[in-house]
Structures are given as C-alpha cells and as structure tokens.
Amino acid sequence: MDAKRVETISARVDAAVSSSDSVEDELELSAVRHRPEGLEQLEAQTRFSRKELQILYRGFKNECPSGVVNEETFKDIYSQFFPQGDASTYAHFLFNAFDTDHNGSVSFEDFVMGLSILLRGTIQEKLNWAFNLYDINKDGYITKEEMLDIMKAIYDMMGKCTYPVLKEETPRQHVEVFFQKMDKNKDGVVTIDEFIDCCQNDENIMRSMHLFENVL
Amino acid sequence: MAAGVAAWLPFARAAAIGWMPVANLPMPVAPTEKNKRQDELIILNVSGRRFQTWKNTLDRYPDTLLGSSEKEFFYNEETKEYFFDRDPDVFRSVLNFYRTGKLHYPRYECISSYDEELAFFGIVPEIIGDCCYEEYKDRKRENAERLMDDQEDNKDAKLPNMTFRETMWRAFENPHTSTMALVFYYVTGFFIAVSVITNVVETVPCGSAPNQKEVPCGERYTVAFFCMDTACVMIFTVEYLMRLFAAPSRYRFMRSVMSIIDVVAILPYYIGLVMTDNEDVSGAFVTLRVFRVFRIFKFSRHSQGLRILGYTLKSCASELGFLLFSLTMAIIIFATVMFYAEKGSSSSKFTSIPASFWYTIVTMTTLGYGDMVPKTIAGKIFGSICSLSGVLVIALPVPVIVSNFSRIYHQNQRADKRRAQKVQVSTVLFLVSWASE
Numbered sequence: 001m002d003a004k005r006v007e008t009i010s011a012r013v014d015a016a017v018s019s020s021d022s023v024e025d026e027l028e029l030s031a032v033r034h035r036p037e038g039l040e041q042l043e044a045q046t047r048f049s050r051k052e053l054q055i056l057y058r059g060f061k062n063e064c065p066s067g068v069v070n071e072e073t074f075k076d077i078y079s080q081f082f083p084q085g086d087a088s089t090y091a092h093f094l095f096n097a098f099d100t101d102h103n104g105s106v107s108f109e110d111f112v113m114g115l116s117i118l119l120r121g122t123i124q125e126k127l128n129w130a131f132n133l134y135d136i137n138k139d140g141y142i143t144k145e146e147m148l149d150i151m152k153a154i155y156d157m158m159g160k161c162t163y164p165v166l167k168e169e170t171p172r173q174h175v176e177v178f179f180q181k182m183d184k185n186k187d188g189v190v191t192i193d194e195f196i197d198c199c200q201n202d203e204n205i206m207r208s209m210h211l212f213e214n215v216l
Numbered sequence: 217m218a219a220g221v222a223a224w225l226p227f228a229r230a231a232a233i234g235w236m237p238v239a240n241l242p243m244p245v246a247p248t249e250k251n252k253r254q255d256e257l258i259i260l261n262v263s264g265r266r267f268q269t270w271k272n273t274l275d276r277y278p279d280t281l282l283g284s285s286e287k288e289f290f291y292n293e294e295t296k297e298y299f300f301d302r303d304p305d306v307f308r309s310v311l312n313f314y315r316t317g318k319l320h321y322p323r324y325e326c327i328s329s330y331d332e333e334l335a336f337f338g339i340v341p342e343i344i345g346d347c348c349y350e351e352y353k354d355r356k357r358e359n360a361e362r363l364m365d366d367q368e369d370n371k372d373a374k375l376p377n378m379t380f381r382e383t384m385w386r387a388f389e390n391p392h393t394s395t396m397a398l399v400f401y402y403v404t405g406f407f408i409a410v411s412v413i414t415n416v417v418e419t420v421p422c423g424s425a426p427n428q429k430e431v432p433c434g435e436r437y438t439v440a441f442f443c444m445d446t447a448c449v450m451i452f453t454v455e456y457l458m459r460l461f462a463a464p465s466r467y468r469f470m471r472s473v474m475s476i477i478d479v480v481a482i483l484p485y486y487i488g489l490v491m492t493d494n495e496d497v498s499g500a501f502v503t504l505r506v507f508r509v510f511r512i513f514k515f516s517r518h519s520q521g522l523r524i525l526g527y528t529l530k531s532c533a534s535e536l537g538f539l540l541f542s543l544t545m546a547i548i549i550f551a552t553v554m555f556y557a558e559k560g561s562s563s564s565k566f567t568s569i570p571a572s573f574w575y576t577i578v579t580m581t582t583l584g585y586g587d588m589v590p591k592t593i594a595g596k597i598f599g600s601i602c603s604l605s606g607v608l609v610i611a612l613p614v615p616v617i618v619s620n621f622s623r624i625y626h627q628n629q630r631a632d633k634r635r636a637q638k639v640q641v642s643t644v645l646f647l648v649s650w651a652s653e
Binding site for chain 1: 223224225226227228230231233234235236237238255
C-alpha cells in the first residue's frame with residue numbers, strides 16, 4: 001500500500017464583508033480523493049482478472065466517487081441488502097475486517113484484497129479471514145463476549161423474519177454451542193489454530209466454503 | 217441508488233462468510249445467473265448523435281423503453297445500433313437518468329417537449345430529483361394555466377341552437393358577443409356609478425337658509441335622492457333577477473361572490489322600505505345604509521383589474537394571515553410594555569392596555585398621529601423600538617404579495633394579447649378570403 005496518492009483539494013470562499021482573519025468567514029472545502037494503484041499491480045496482488053477488476057472498480061466508483069468508503073456508506077449499502085433487520089452492527093464488524101490498516105476508511109485496494117480472499121482464496125485463507133472478523137479487538141483470541149457480540153449482530157441482521165422465531169437467549173445458547181465445538185482445551189477462548197482445525201473437520205462448514213467459488 | 221448497489225452484490229454474498237462457521241446447517245446454493253455474459257457496449261443513435269453506454273446501465277430500469285425488449289423495435293441491423301428519431305438534447309437527460317439514477321429537468325427546455333420525450337421513453341416524471349422538482353412543477357402549473365386560458369377563449373365561439381336562456385347567460389358573461397349585451401353592460405355600469413355618486417353627494421353640506429344650520433344635501437332634497445335611489449335599485453333588481461333566470465346552475469350562481477355582492481347592494485333599500493316608521497330599529501337602519509357602498513364592488517364585473525386584485529388577495533391568503541398574526545402579536549406585546557412604562561407618568565393617555573393598542577398600531581405603521589405620545593424615558597425608548605420593528609414586520613410579507621400579483625397580472629396580459637392576436641389573425645384571414653373571391 002505504499003503507492004497511495006491522496007490529493008486534497010482545498011478551496012477558500014471569503015466573505016466580501018471584512019478581510020481581517022478573526023472575523024473572516026471561511027468556507028474551506030477539502031475533498032479527499034483517492035486513486036488506487038495501477039491495474040497491473042492489483043492484478044498481481046489479487047486473484048481477479050483484469051476484466052473483473054474493471055467491473056468491480058466501476059461499481060465501486062459509482063457508489064463512492066471519492067474513492068474511499070467510510071463506515072456510514074458501508075452500513076447504508078449493507079442495510080439495502082438486508083432490509084428486514086438491522087444490519088448496522090454486522091456492517092460495523094465487517095468494515096473493521098475490511099479496513100486492514102485501520103485508518104477509518106476502506107479504499108479500493110482494501111476492498112478488492114478482501115474480496116479476493118473471500119471469493120478466490122484457499123480454505124485456509126478464508127478461515128483466517130473469518131477468524132479475523134470474529135476477533136473484534138484483533139488480539140488473536142476469540143472470547144465469549146466477542147462471539148456474543150458477533151452473534152447478536154448476525155441475529156439483528158436477520159430481523160424478525162426467521163423461522164423458527166428467535167427468543168432472547170438464542171444468541172447466548174448459540175455461542176455456548178459454538179464454544180463447546182471449537183474450544184478444545186476449554187480455556188474460555190478460541191485461538192486461530194483451534195478455529196481452523198475445528199472448521200476443517202466439520203463437513204457442513206467445508207461444504208459451505210466451496211459455495212463461494214462462483215459468486216463473481 | 218438501487219441501480220448502483222446491485223454492483224455490490226458479490227460483496228454482499230462474500231460477506232456471508234461471517235455466519236457460515238456458526239451455522240448449524242450448510243448454506244444453500246446461491247442462484248446462478250443464466251446467460252451470464254460479459255458486459256457489452258450499446259450504441260444509441262438519436263437523430264445522428266451517437267450515445268454509447270453499457271448494456272447493464274440500461275437494464276437497471278426494466279420497465280422503461282430502453283431497459284426492456286421494446287428497444288429491439290428500433291434496432292438497425294446494418295449499422296448495429298439503435299436508432300431513435302427524437303430530440304438528442306432531451307435524450308441526454310434521459311440517458312443520465314439511467315447512469316445516475318436521478319432524473320434532472322433542464323431549465324431551458326420546453327416543458328411540453330420534455331414531457332413528450334419522457335412519455336416516449338416510458339419514464340414517469342414523478343421521479344424527477346428534488347433539485348429540479350420545484351422548477352418542473354412551476355413550469356407545469358404555468359403551462360396548465362395557459363391551456364386553461366386557451367380553453368376559455370374558445371368558449372367565445374358561437375354555438376348553433378342555443379336556447380334563449382343560454383344566449384342570455386352568454387350575453388351576461390361576455391358583453392362583447394352582441395350589441396344588446398353591450399348596451400346592457402354600459403347601462404348597468406352607468407347606474408352603478410350614479411348610485412355611488414348619489415351616496416357620496418348625499419352627505420355633502422348644501423347651501424343653507426340664512427338662519428338655519430347647514431344640512432347635508434340628502435336631507436334638503438330628500439325626494440330627489442329617494443327617486444334616484446329607487447331607480448338604481450330597480451335596475452339592479454331587474455338585472456339580478458335576469459341573471460338568476462339565465463344561470464345554468466341557479467344554486468351555484470346564488471353562492472357566487474358576485475351575486476352575494478348584488479344582493480347586499482339592493483337589500484338595504486328593501487329593508488328600509490319595510491321598517492321606516494319603527495323608531496327602535498332606526499339605528500340599525502342607519503347602519504344598513506352603509507352597506508349601500510358595496511355597490512361599488514359591482515364594478516368588478518366591469519373591471520378586470522379589480523378582479524385580478526381580488527384573485528391575488530385570495531391566493532395570498534396565507535401571507536396576509538401571517539402578516540395579520542405577527543402584527544397582532546407585536547401590537548399586544550408593545551401595548552403591554554408601553555402601558556406599564558407609562559403607568560408612572562401623570563396625565564398619561566395610556567389608560568389601559570387596549571387604549572395603548574391604538575398608539576401601537578399608529579406607531580408601527582409609521583403613521584404617528586401624535587394624539588398619544590409617551591412622556592417617560594422608558595416609554596420613549598420602547599416607542600422607538602416599536603416603530604422600528606413595525607417597519608420590519610410589515611415589509612416582510614409585502615414582496616410575496618407583490619410577486620403574486622405581478623405573476624397573475626402578466627398571465628392576464630398574456631391572455632389578452634393572445635386573444636387580440638387571434639382576432640387579428642382571423643380578421644386578416646377573413647379579408648384575404650373576401651378579397652380573393
């Protein structure tokens with residue numbers, strides 16, 4: 001990411017009334033515009049073809065003309081896909097997972113890297129990414145509280161249109177089941193190795209992972 | 217927004233990885249798109265100007281011409297493009313709608329041509345973006361009013377086989393349709409003027425006999441004035457009854473403003489006839505004579521300017537209401553303040569808050585009669601604030617009323633001009649056809 005070019009455009013509009021600095025009515029417009037690295041570099045870094053990158057970028061730029069997505073836009077887009085529930089918490093966690101350099105905005109490179117892993121990556125990389133998503137404070141361990149937060153976010157997103165209808169304790173129970181399955185040494189946290197091991201041994205999860213192949 | 221968001225579908229599907237490891241059952245298979253082809257460029261030839269766009273862009277709105285299979289009717293096999301014989305300038309806005317999801321209305325475009333293009337391409341005008349919606353609605357309203365004017369003009373055409381009643385009604389509404397109607401129009405106008413002048417002259421003091429005090433003319437020449445009044449009222453009554461007879465919908469006619477004015481104009485006379493000798497109600501009788509002045513409003517049938525004024529006042533009712541309300545608030549506030557400020561001073565005219573209302577009104581409208589003047593310093597300070605704020609409060613709604621009046625007045629001018637032009641055109645045509653025989 002060292003070739004990032006950020007241009008700041010500032011324009012000043014002075015009021016015609018007075019010119020002294022203290023009472024001057026300044027309207028400073030600064031638009032941050034971000035241009036991604038060249039197509040060849042992205043092609044090399046991700047597993048997308050040139051054409052796919054072009055299509056992805058066009059869609060990205062249409063929604064975010066400034067070149068970066070901030071959390072609000074993320075939540076907005078996500079809630080349009082899941083209108084029946086409240087997708088904002090899940091979108092928040094997702095945003096943090098995409099924003100690998102933690103600067104508060106997701107540029108096209110972050111976006112495309114993430115997608116490359118999710119859609120074209122190996123099972124190992126996908127599970128790694130999922131673990132990263134669950135580990136909210138990025139300390140390498142998934143605690144029960146973090147898992148509960150994620151679970152509640154997912155259930156919130158589904159909204160009331162679930163079958164069977166969910167009760168209040170359902171997320172907590174689900175977390176218990178998850179931890180029983182994943183936490184091999186019963187130390188209350190799930191590490192990356194436990195997570196990957198357990199998932200690779202689970203048939204259902206493996207089958208689901210293979211479904212991502214043909215999304216793009 | 218929906219169009220662009222569809223581009224994020226792969227991302228939404230990919231994000232499903234979040235709940236996969238916690239799911240108890242395997243994920244269902246995602247629906248695959250049949251006929252998934254690469255995005256292709258489409259060329260749209262609109263009257264020679266070529267526009268190009270992606271096919272996906274057009275597919276965003278499948279219920280329009282360009283988004284559905286309807287455009288295949290316009291496909292040209294030889295040049296491999298879609299040809300439309302329409303206005304290329306308006307097409308720009310149409311295509312931008314597909315690209316950005318927002319429909320804009322360009323100001324320089326004629327509203328009816330724009331509407332036609334939208335109708336051709338199957339786009340509903342209601343989705344015009346907020347930025348251009350006001351402009352669009354204003355222009356549409358102007359256009360509708362112009363069309364209404366045109367329709368009204370066509371009513372002048374002579375229809376065959378009209379009953380006597382209908383002819384009479386038309387004669388009343390449009391005096392220039394026949395000479396009889398014109399005569400009637402001028403006669404009523406004359407009598408309205410006579411009646412109003414009589415009312416005014418009645419009260420002027422005429423010369424007096426040497427040792428009598430001055431009496432108004434009304435009391436000196438009672439009989440003459442009574443005869444004139446009777447004549448006028450008779451004409452007005454006959455006119456009203458004739459209009460009532462000729463009206464196509466009597467109930468609606470009786471409820472209209474003009475007929476109410478007519479009734480109010482002639483009623484005092486009849487009431488006066490009935491109760492001349494009763495002393496108790498003679499006070500009320502005097503009040504009734506005041507209503508005779510409403511005869512002057514009958515002139516609005518004769519003057520278009522008056523009608524415009526009335527229409528303007530009606531359409532600015534909300535601004536006028538706001539003006540009244542804010543003035544009332546200010547009057548009450550300032551009257552209270554002045555009353556309490558002047559309470560201390562002796563021989564103060566501000567005896568009560570309602571008494572201070574008069575001072576406040578006179579000051580706020582910058583009349584300043586001077587019959588009530590504050591004497592204390594506090595009173596003078598508040599009095600000056602009062603007059604300053606009065607100017608502001610009155611100046612605010614006035615431009616709105618003025619602009620409304622100007623708009624309606626210009627529309628009427630336009631209608632008159634067009635009518636005059638039509639007359640000119642038809643006269644010229646008549647002369648030409650007559651000369652060529």
